[in-house]
Amino acid sequence: MFTNIGLRAVLKVQASVLRESSAALCCAASVKPWTNRSSLLSGPKVRSGSFAVPQPVRHYARAAKKKKTGPESQLSDLPPTMLKMDYAAVPLAQTTDDLVKRLLSLELASHKEKLQLKQEQLIAKVQRDESDRSSEEVQVAILTARIRNYQEHLQKHHKDKANKRRMLMAIDRRKKILKHLRLIRYDAFEKVCEQLGITYTFPPEYYRRATRRWMAKKEFCIKVFKAVQKQKAEQRLKIKQSSGSTDTESAKTNAAEI
Structure with a gap:
C-alpha cells in the first residue's frame, strides 16, 4: 500500500516536470532567432497564470563605411624603391644588399x-x-x-x-x-x-574689392542714373508735344490767311 502511494507521488512529480519542460520548449520555439539570448536563458516569465513571450531584439546589419578617397597626391608617382636624393649618385648604394637599399630608399623616407x-x-x-x-x-x-x-x-x-x-x-x-x-x-x-601643368588665367583689367559700402553706393548710383534717364525722357516727350502743337497752330493760321 505504501509502495503504491510512493509510486503515485513520483509519477505526479515527473508529469509536472514534463509539462513545464514542454511549455518552455514551445515558448522557445515561438521566439524568433534574433531574440536576445539572455531572455531565452532566463526562461519564460509567468504573468497571471500565462507565459509572456519577451519582445525580440532586432540587430540590423550596418553598412560598411566607405573610406573617403581624396585627390591624388603629387608624391604618389614616386616609386618606394627609388633611392633618396643624397644617395642616388653614390655607386656603392647600388651594389649593397636589399636591407641597406630599403633603408636608403623612399619607403622609409x-x-x-x-x-x-x-x-x-x-x-x-x-x-x-x-x-x-x-x-x-x-x-x-x-x-x-x-x-x-x-x-x-x-x-x-x-x-x-x-x-x-x-x-x-x-x-x-x-x-x-x-x-x-x-x-x-x-x-x-x-x-x-x-x-x-599650370593653367594661366589672365588678371582682370579692373579690380575693386566688393565691400558693403561700395555695393550700397553702386546701387544708389544706378537708381539715380535711372531716375535721371526717366526725367530726360519725359522732357523730350514734352518738347515733341509742344513742337507738334506749334506746327498745328502755324498750319491753321496759314490756312486762314489763304
Missing part, C-alpha cells in the same frame, strides 16, 4: 625628403642647363611644388590659417613671375606652363 626629390624633378623639366638654379623657370617650379604641397595639407587640415596664408603668398609670387616671363620670353612661358 620622410615627407620632407620626398618633397625635395619631387621639387628636383620639376626643376629638371624646365631649367635652362644643369647649373641653372635661379632663373624664373626654376623659381616657378619651386613655387609649384610648394603650392601643391600646401593644397594637399589644407584638404586634411582646412583650419590651418598660417599655411593657407603661405599658400596664397606663393600663388601671388608665381603669378608675378609668370606675368613677367610671358612679356619677355613667351616661348619659355608656354614651355613652363605645359611641363608643370
Whole structure:
C-alpha cells in the first residue's frame, strides 16, 4: 500500500516536470532567432497564470563605411624603391644588399625628403642647363611644388590659417613671375606652363574689392542714373508735344490767311 502511494507521488512529480519542460520548449520555439539570448536563458516569465513571450531584439546589419578617397597626391608617382636624393649618385648604394637599399630608399623616407626629390624633378623639366638654379623657370617650379604641397595639407587640415596664408603668398609670387616671363620670353612661358601643368588665367583689367559700402553706393548710383534717364525722357516727350502743337497752330493760321 505504501509502495503504491510512493509510486503515485513520483509519477505526479515527473508529469509536472514534463509539462513545464514542454511549455518552455514551445515558448522557445515561438521566439524568433534574433531574440536576445539572455531572455531565452532566463526562461519564460509567468504573468497571471500565462507565459509572456519577451519582445525580440532586432540587430540590423550596418553598412560598411566607405573610406573617403581624396585627390591624388603629387608624391604618389614616386616609386618606394627609388633611392633618396643624397644617395642616388653614390655607386656603392647600388651594389649593397636589399636591407641597406630599403633603408636608403623612399619607403622609409620622410615627407620632407620626398618633397625635395619631387621639387628636383620639376626643376629638371624646365631649367635652362644643369647649373641653372635661379632663373624664373626654376623659381616657378619651386613655387609649384610648394603650392601643391600646401593644397594637399589644407584638404586634411582646412583650419590651418598660417599655411593657407603661405599658400596664397606663393600663388601671388608665381603669378608675378609668370606675368613677367610671358612679356619677355613667351616661348619659355608656354614651355613652363605645359611641363608643370599650370593653367594661366589672365588678371582682370579692373579690380575693386566688393565691400558693403561700395555695393550700397553702386546701387544708389544706378537708381539715380535711372531716375535721371526717366526725367530726360519725359522732357523730350514734352518738347515733341509742344513742337507738334506749334506746327498745328502755324498750319491753321496759314490756312486762314489763304
